Amino acid sequence: QSTQALNYCVDTNWLPYEGLQDNRHVGMSRDYLDLISQYSGLEFNLITTQSWVESLQQLQNGNCHVTPFLNQTVQRSTFLDFSQVIFKAPNVIITHSEGTPIPNLAMIKTEKVGVVKGYRQHEHINKYYPDVPIYEVPTEQAGIRLLAAGDIDVMVGSMHTIMEHIQKNGLSELRITGWIGLDDELRVGVIKEYSHLVPAIDQAIDQISAQQHNDIYRRWNNVKIIKEVDVWLTAKIAGPILVLLIFLLIRHAITVRYRNRIEEKNRALESLQSALKKKNDRLHYLSTHDPLTDLYNRVQITAEAEEHIKRKKRGINECSLVFIDIDDFKHLNDYYGHNVGDAVLEQFAALLKRCARETDIIGRWGGDEFVVLCPGALSSEAERFALRLQKELDQAQFAQNAMVSCSIGLSEVSADDSIDLWLERADNAMYQAKSAGKHCIRAQ
Template sequence: MLLLISFSFLKASALQKTSIQLMWLDQFQFAGFYIAKEKGFYEDVGLDVELKKYNSSINVLDEVLNKRADFGTNSSSLIIDKSNGNDIVLLGSVFQSSPLILLALKDSKLQYLEDIKNKTLMISKEQQRFATLKSMLSSKGVELSDMKLIEHSYGVDDLINKKADVMLAYATNEPFLLKEKGYESTIFNPKDYGFDFYEEIIFTSKEFAKENPKLVKDFYKATIKGWEYAFENIDETVNLIYKKYNSQNKSLQSLHFEANEMKKLAYDKNGKIGTITPEKINLIVNTYRIMGAMNNKIDVNDLIYTNPLNDDFLLNDEEKRYLEKKERITMCVDPNWMPFEKIENNKHIGIAADYIKIIENKIKTPIVLIPTKTWSESIEKGKKRECDIFSLVMTTPEREKYLNFTKPFLNIPVVLASNINAPFIDNINQIKHEKLAIVKDYAYAEIFKIKFPNINFIDVVNVKEGLKKVEKGEVFGFIGSLATVGYEIQNNYIGQLKITGKFDETLDLAIASRNDEAILNTILSKAIEDIPSIQRQEILNKWISINYPKEVDYKLLIPITIFLFILVLIYRQYLLKKLNKKLLDKVKLEIQKNEEKNRILIQQSRMASMGEMLENIAHQWRQPLSTISVCATGMEVKKKYNTLDDEEFFKSINHIKKSTQYLSNTIDDFRNFFSKDKILTKINISNVINKALDLVSTTFNSNKIVVVKHLEDINILSLENELIQVFMNIFVNAKDALKEQKQEQPLLIITITKENGFLNIKIQDNANGIKEDIIDKIFEPYFTTKHKFKGTGIGLYMSKLLVEKHLNGSLLVSNKTFVYEEKEYFGAEFIISLPLENSDD
């Protein structure tokens, strides 16, 4: 027991302490932080995080700037704070769309925002800074000074007992609390006035981020992991908050409501949490300028800290100082070792050169080539410290006397190359009396000479000389790496030499650096580890495409097989032509009839989708139209009072032009949807699904439908408009069914998988399924039922037609039971299967 206690104490004391100041009282709003702490996500990255509680006297920005907390959460007002000289950086935003609202009782008779003048507003001092609120008020000529302000009590009772007429609240929280108490509410949402900003932004001081880049990155990534877990396990998270973080004594029902409402606002269009983009920050900045909330310039790139968070390559201060002092790094290479590397016209090329370019970019220090004519010359220069590093080398006991080595990042088989007529060699003892060429001073040459002392090895200067000796018959074979031997054979010895054997030994290649400057090896190791596996594979694919034979000689078998296969194909083609001749005329006539009918049905279906699209377009146009209105009004007022300068005028004009362009792009999207073009294009299936969801987002949001996406980035050649139309038809049918069933938590779950050469898109809802007596008829033209599928009755027929005829896929439907967040549901399941033969994956 004493040992266990001691171990726990040592583990705790090894954690690095840090803290975050929360911006409100305990609730699901901070679930990601609670989960990261309780599940050990912070501890996993070596952090002991204090979650600092909020009270009405707290100013979160001051807490961070005065170093009483390392991190904080706050609103988009942080952008104004940055423009006022507060040196902060934004890490990520929990809310992509702000839940901030003004809340009143429905019986208060407050119908318009202007009605709240001379009323009592309950708001905290911290919230009075919120620019989202102030922008909405200013757009309607209302200021905080027009109201009586009272301190926030953090509850809705003050609305009920008439102590306050209006309160600042979150749409994810207080409206439900009022409903629990039997009261209807009136909501003034900034989003409806064109102010759709970030909220719950995680931030820190620039000084802290600069001095602690690893801590900042680890804290943020663990926090996002906490949010992902919280939204994927809502029941578990709600129970945790209810039992341990419930200072407001909220009910389980209210916490569940808050969780599900937050989930709708937290994910970006790519299904990620925490996203902050320069484009949206610039939109917010321009809006603040127009409203007169900020006048100073701001460098958005200096404000957003996302690049260091996404960069896994971090050097400590000692490593940075070493590189600054070093100024440049000298490098020796093998001058003739393709495809690994070569010196050509005094330039380094090949696999190693591509790696070195990436590393040079990461460490931001020039790596300078020291030209040599042979590998042996390079080795000698390394011993004399004329080279700081070797670009690609294998460790040996001799080299370890003057070099340090990174972890090997290339593992290449060692093979034997012989004359084209030589048999396959599976054991080197079969040729123990033959001469074998091998490059002098190569690491594997030392290994082979020690392991096979009886073999007659002939030293050569490089691979070219070794293969030339094989060609001339001076030696039986040449031992080298699969990559270099294969490269030379393909380029110079096709039909003359071949690979006739493969050995158990491999070339484990790394970067080596002088061992009297050990820190250089640490830097290089970090840089190599930071190169993604995809990028490594791309480098190999660029330079290597080699195969070596097995023991069986397929020289005769392959041509014979090909010949027989061709004969079978010719005979099969003859039979098919004979059969097709009889069917051709009959099929041709039917095709002509069906094509005209299908064209009409497809156009009818698209017209049926127009209502959904127009409703969504109206929603999308609110913010740019509001921005244009605010810009024009702002210029008019400033012109009237002679305060409109040229800079402000052109900024406002530019913002109006951008908003106008956005409106124009929306029209283009609408026109493209109704285009008759049938051109195959490379599309990303996840992006297509998100576009279709965007087109129905307004009606989904109004019906509180939760969309759960399990998507993959897969590119295929297909017809984008047709796919969008298919998805829209299924989404709208699901929405209608969910709306009629009045589910407590309406769900639409979209899952992408790959199986047996097909891309499968599964779309599920929890609307209790389609009646068994009609499920086989729903793909028939003009079939409809008032219960589940309202409309013309052509949507699903057209969808099946598009998938199967135009996209060469299949569309099936069935009723299925499924589990989501530990709860069982029943509903319809549509599966679209598309061939992957044209994919990039």
């Protein structure tokens, strides 16, 4: 093993084979050179250049002693000796997917073919296809872009590096359509002055295992770039969908918020409506009922009586009116007090309800006066009710054991009646009862 240090140059832009990134040597040739150094003991110092053409010049003028990954050509053999082949891959033809696919260089007539300046495909085409019009490009990447832009018709290059450029630049419109009849057979090139080192390099290459070859290939030809392109494409498709989704989510959230608010307001409105209905019902009740006894008031009794006069006029049915006045109520009030008077009025109303039929209409006319309308009843039937009432009253027990009696006037509705006349007759009858000593019944 030798410990000799050698300067080396590389192609600056030929990934995944090799390239310079931040003036550091990267790519497959970097891994191979490390293994060769490890197995041969040779040391390699990178001389940075701006391009492959400059690297070739440095090799020609002796500043660079070695280049790790290049094809052997007649011209290059004039100043370099070559190791055995380290890596092999086809050189391919690339066209635009919309153009005619070109499987080999013999098919080319007038198409402009891009070839990287200084690459050995130049020598190959000149030698075997002298009529093909060559268009020199500075790098494979530049050539690929010119092809995508339609400035050249065909590009030739190394399969792996070309694929890397296509994927990296997202140029999915380009296709590999053929083979130029040439393979990359990449070797270490050593300038003539150091050609005695070639056997040591060959021995080192022999020691590189199949597994190590595989690992290097995989490391530099993985699908990382494709994944990046996929991510970009996915973002392009998913971006608008995401924006739309966010818009729909925001709209949904706003709609839900407003719907909740409206529902809240509706609930408040419903509760207000229900409270209003209760109040209206209460108002209606108060306008038709007496609050102390819960019986109909004078207004409602009058309306009901008028209805029965109309029915009588139409000959539908009879109706009798029972006018009731509690006897000596003033005295009861004076003796027991107004509260007891109220209690007696309530108890009297309850007694009326008990004695009356379900169809009878009972009301408080005012003060200690009550009216019962007995639909369908003739005066005689109304009298039976009045007698039942007097009897119940005699047996009833009132607050403070107060003695309560009443005078009752009856009148049957006639077809000529007005409400005043009908009431007047009943009232007169009641006064007759009073005049007769109270606690009795009279009819008119």
